[in-house]
Amino acid sequence: MLTDATPPKPHERLATALAGDMEAVSALISTRMASENAPRIPEVTAHLVGAGGKRIRPLLTLAAARLCGYGGDDHVKLAATVEFIHTATLLHDDVVDESAQRRGRPTANLLWDNQSSVLVGDYLFARSFQLMVETGSLRVLDILSGAAATIAEGEVLQLTAARNLATTEETYLRVVRGKTAALFQAACESGAVVACAPEEHIAALAEFGDALGVSFQIVDDWLDYGGAGEAIGKDLGDDFREGKLTLPVIRALMRADEAERTFWRDALERGKSDDLDRARAILASHGTLEETRIEALAWRDRAQAALARLPQSDLRDMLADLADYVVERAN
Amino acid sequence: MLTDATPPKPHERLATALAGDMEAVSALISTRMASENAPRIPEVTAHLVGAGGKRIRPLLTLAAARLCGYGGDDHVKLAATVEFIHTATLLHDDVVDESAQRRGRPTANLLWDNQSSVLVGDYLFARSFQLMVETGSLRVLDILSGAAATIAEGEVLQLTAARNLATTEETYLRVVRGKTAALFQAACESGAVVACAPEEHIAALAEFGDALGVSFQIVDDWLDYGGAGEAIGKDLGDDFREGKLTLPVIRALMRADEAERTFWRDALERGKSDDLDRARAILASHGTLEETRIEALAWRDRAQAALARLPQSDLRDMLADLADYVVERAN
Structure with a gap:
């Protein structure tokens, strides 16, 4: 029977190609999120983990290790580490942003309480460090603990830059690197390191992860004004509404007239307006949503150029397709 | 000129004996809590670090390393690690408990906001892991990352046990180990490990740290009903008021009559009574505050018995005095 099923997306093809590894990652996550003493921990974690998500970060670690010819199984531990760090930051982010929805479901802070989200996040951070210690690779530990610091620093920076109309593109990029690209980069780099890849391949994969992460986040920020709310959950x-100064807004502020500047001040600094339609109209009139999309494409190009420095392989091609897919969300 | 100055307390004598090391720890903490990108981080951290505290945990690490004959300087990194982990948990605790005061000063969550406390805590956790990775000792990394997991697990357990009158002494002890003893133990044990001490000395110091931490926390819980509020800040x-089931209450519940049980249920489970005088009178009538004090003394004895397995030295004697001092707060 003929169907018009859509072809599998790049991350789905990666998941298929790495199915055995991903099963091992899932099993490890289940084992390590358990806590005999505090059943609240697996409850909260399972709520998030069970909600799916594309698991792009562990896929990156596994793919990086395998395409560098790795034959061991420490990459599974690293992939689980990366997913634990990601889950921990989601739990804390939802507290910080006072979010009510994540991946199309109520957030943990809403279902349980902020306290549980903070403490279970802490537990997952600690468990992630235990997991990476088990690999016995000091270089990997250095990469991942550094990424954790960059993530937290980026989140603090985002918090203090919020509602501040003077936020520069430089600060924006630093926030993006912290909140998203640091972990993408560490996921790729640590996979290459555990595979004992040559230095130039490690550097290429680190650069790929960074650029992919930046492009991913820029698209997310674009979608917040331009995309379909349901599609990204x-x-x-x-x-x-949270007064975040993202790229389309920063660019529009540079060209704002007096009335527009007053609007942004009322909306972002003072939280006195929630007229999203007006905001979108202003962004459209200055063309900054389109500029933002183009910026994301430029980072996609950098990601793919970094990949081109690696030997050809199916996994490499899937990663290149993944970089395309990330920006295709913005069509 | 004669003064009636009180003799220095054991932790003050330790700080004097380890003054050079402690200066190095303070300098390292100042350097590593900095963040060029996010000035909020050193602001929040300095508020807590500047409030003093006795710095017992880093002193334990330094003393353990030195009394095992250590001549290097990795113990300074470990001591700073331990203090960072402690500071991070304080930041998160104050959010979880919605506290307004810590060390006699307004808490960070009150001065800034919960968001800053959560994210700066995350940053300090990450920085602590970076610091311990620099020691290059996988065994130390295993000890400290395990302690971080036990701490978070204990905090979650405390959260879920709060307002639950069925909480057992076993659960209470697990919470105490998590919230306090785990880090005391790891502080001592990692100091001995970095000094390459013989296994039996490492074990003795780990046991000392655990017992000291348990006795410290039991005294804290005693002071909450019996001590002078100002003295502990x-x-x-x-x-x-937070509905925590601590040892004096758990024991009093075992012997409660119907009226008392109703009182505890109203006060702890339902938060409908804040009659602390009545609570103290009930505890006194069952003698459970005195029993709690005696339990703390028993843990003090265990701490000192563990120390006795180490060769005699001035530092060892100061640690034994410290164990006395911890319970003397409950006089």
């Missing part, structure tokens, strides 16, 4: 205009 | 009756 979060509300349209979240950033706007 | 927190309000009397905090645990009572």
Whole structure:
């Protein structure tokens, strides 16, 4: 029977190619998120882990290790580490942003309480460090603990830059690197390191992860003003209501007239307006949503150029397709 | 000129004996809590670090390493690690407990916001892992990352046990080990490990740290009902109002008549009574505050018995005095 099923997406093809590894990662995550003493921990974690998500970060670690010819199984531990760090930051982010929805479901802070989200996040951070210690690779530990610091620093920076109209593109990029690209980069780099890849391949994969992460986040920020809210499982205009200064807004502020500047001040600094339609109209009039999309494409190109420095392989091609897919969300 | 100055306390004598090391720890903490990108981080951290505290945990690490004959300087990194982990948990605890005061000053969550406390805590956790990775000792990494997991697990357990009158002494002890003893133990054990001490000395110091931590926490829980609020820089009756089931209450519940049980249920489970005087009178009538004090003394004895397995030295004697001092707060 003929069907018009859509072809599998790049991350789905990666998941298929790495199916055995991913099963091992899932099993490890289940084992390590358990806590005999505090059943609240697996409850909260399972709520998030069970909600799926594309598991792009562990896929990156596994793919990086395998395409560097790795034959061991420490990459499974690293992939689980990366997913634990990601889950921990999601739990804390939802507390910080006072979010009510994540991946199309109520957030843990809403279902349980902020306390549980903070402490279970801490537990997952600690468990992630235990896991990476088990690999016995000091270089990997250095990469991942550094990424954890960059993530937290980026989140603090985002917090203090929010509602501040003077936020520069440089600060924006630093926030993006912290909140998203640091872990993408560490996921790729640590996979290459555990595979004992040549230094130039490690550097190429680190650069790929960074650029992929930046492009991913820029698209996310674009979608918050331009995309369909349902498609990404979060509300349209979240950033706007939280007073976050993202790229389309920063560019529009540079060209704002007096009336527009007053609007942005009322909306972002003072939280006195939630007129998202007006915001979108202003962004459209200055063409900054389109500029933002183009910026994401430029980072996609950098990601693919880094990959081109690696030997050809199916996994490499899937990663290149993944970079395309990330920006295709913004069509 | 004669003065009636009180003799220095054991932790003050330790700080004097280890003055050079402690200066190095303070300098390292200042350097590593900095963040060029996010000035909020050193602001929040300095508020807590500047409030002093006795710095017992880093002193334990330094003393353990030195009394095992250590001549290097990795123990300084470990001591700073331990203090960072402690500071991070304080930041998160104050969010979880919604505390307004810590060390006699307004808490960070009150001065800034919960968001800053959560994220700066995350940053300090990450920085602590970076610091311990620099020691290059996988065994130390295993000890400290395990302690971090036990701490978070204990905090979650405390959260879920709060307002539950069925909480057992076994659960209470697990919470105490998590919230306090795990880090005391790891502080001592990692100091001995970095000094390459013989296994039996490492074990003795780990046991000392655990017992010291348990006795310290039991005294804290005693003080919450029996001590002078000002002396410990927190309000009397905090645990009572937060519905925490601590040892004096768990024991009193075992012997409660119908009226008392109703009182505890109203006060702890339902938060409908804040009659601390009544609570103290009930505890006194069953003698459970005195029993709690005696339990703390028993843990003090265990701590000192563990120390006795180490060769005699001035530092060892100061640690034994410290164990006495911890319980003397409950006089």
